[in-house]
Amino acid sequence: MSETVFRSEELPEAERFERWRELMAxxxxxxxxxxxxxxxxxxTRRLIELGPVVVxxxxxxPVVMDRTARLVRQSDPGGYHLSYMLGGTLGVSRARQEETEHGPHHFHTTNTSHTYRVxxxxxxxxxxxxxxxxxxxxxxxxxxRQSERAIGRRMTDQDGMGAMLGALLRQLAAAPTEFGREEAARLGGVLVDLVAAMFAGVVDGGELxxxxxxxxxxxxxxxxxxxxLxxxxxxxMLASAHxxxxxxLHRLFRDEAETVSEWVRRERLERIRQELRDPRNAGVPIHHLAxxxxxxxxxxxxxxxxxxxxMTPRDYRNNPGAEVERPGDHRADPGSTGGALDR
Structure with missing residues (x-):
């Protein structure tokens, strides 16, 4: 995953705003x-590339941003922009419309092919x-035509797909996370699906x-x-909950890379792998984490x-600089018996 960070305070004061303008463009x-x-x-901005999606x-x-008709004619990347507010307010005005205000927990959307002021x-x-x-x-x-009808509608993270999208964006914003190129592209696909579902939810009669x-x-x-987990x-249990x-449920996972049971097992292993590297778990026995x-x-x-x-869980915990192989075959039955757990 490609991630870059821009901090204006690393530049001379006179250059900061112009450099920010260039980056935004x-x-x-x-x-x-x-x-x-x-x-x-x-x-300060972190730029995270997830395939064709950028977060x-x-x-x-505070800043005022104008997407004018002249700038639309000069350059239009043909994209949708979504802003998820975690603080402050964001006022948006479009041609012949009064300003609408978006606060924390709100999603604001625009189309680069249209004019607006933010x-x-x-x-x-x-x-x-x-x-x-x-x-x-x-x-x-x-x-x-359906996605266009959703642009500018009021959307929040309080329920439905908005809640799921907000949770994912907050997680990405919380701290840098390492993803391989394929994982980043898959995560970008998840974001696209969540945005589409949220859009469909606010358009009357809209269906995915x-x-x-x-x-x-x-x-x-x-x-x-x-x-x-x-x-x-x-x-x-998963079928009943939904x-x-x-x-x-099995048909839903037919087009996935793994069966539902394989996916659950991999998620559990990955969560434990992360916890083994967390200093807060240094004194927790491995079998307790499992x-x-x-x-x-x-x-x-x-x-x-x-x-x-x-490698074994103990070797992984005791070698912080060790690089693990990409997850391989997770099909072993977690209920089977065999060697001893590393302690």
Whole structure:
């Protein structure tokens, strides 16, 4: 995964705002920027590339951004922009429309092919936090006319797909996370699906394609499982929690790289792998970490971890600089018996 960081405070004060203007033009679309704090502007932005999708957590001082008709004619990347507000307010005005205000927990959307003015403010010069998403207009699995009707609608993270999208964006904004190129592209696909589902939810009569509906249900199942990795996540339990049959659950995962049981096992192993590297767990026995994530049979966990990452859990914990292999075959039955768990 490609991630870069820009901090205006690393530049001379006189160069900061102009450099921010240049970065915005290359990341989003050219806009006219102005700010009463331009003389020594403060902004920090992380740029995370997830395939064709770009996510950028940002903390910036108040600013006004104008996407004028002249700039649209000069350069249009043909994209949708989504801003997820974590603080401050964002006022948006479009041609012949009054300004609408978006506060924390709100999503603001624009189309780079249209004109608009965005005013990011908080009543002071302190930093305003948010997460922006850039995605191509043709990347959404829904008719263009339908996605266009969603642009500018009021959307929040309080329920439904907005809640799932908000949780994912907050996680990306919390701290740098390493992904391989393929993992980054898959995560970008997840973001696209969530945005499409949220758009469909606010458009009267709007419906996703059958494939997008399948993907969204898979996402809900996976999100539920990640929150409950310590529970007995059998196919029957997952199907019941989502009011579908077990056979339909298996059909949902037919086009995935793994069966539902294989996916759950891999998620548990990956969560334990992360916890083994967390200094806060230094004194927690490995078998306790495994049990907490649903591995009731210690020998099976040790064998599955080694098959997945090429080393034992103990060796992984004791060698912080060790690089693990890419997850391999996770099909060993976690309920089987075998060697001893590393302690």
């Amino acid at each position: 290359s990341t989003h679309a050219p806009m006219e920027l102005s700010s009463e704090y331009a003389g020594a502007y403060r902004v 950028w957590p940002v903390a910036l001082q 005013h990011v403010r908080n009543g002071s010069g302190s930093l305003i936090h948010g997460v922006a998403v850039e995605l191509p207009q043709d990347s959404l699995p829904m008719p263009r 394609s059958p494939e997008a509906r399948r993907r969204n249900l898979v996402l809900r199942v996976k999100a539920f499982a990640r929150r409950n 310590g529970a007995p996540l059998t196919p029957a 009011h579908i049959s077990v056979s339909y 049990e907490r994530r649903g591995f009731g049979h210690h020998a099976a966990f040790s064998r599955a971890f080694r098959a997945a990452y090429g």
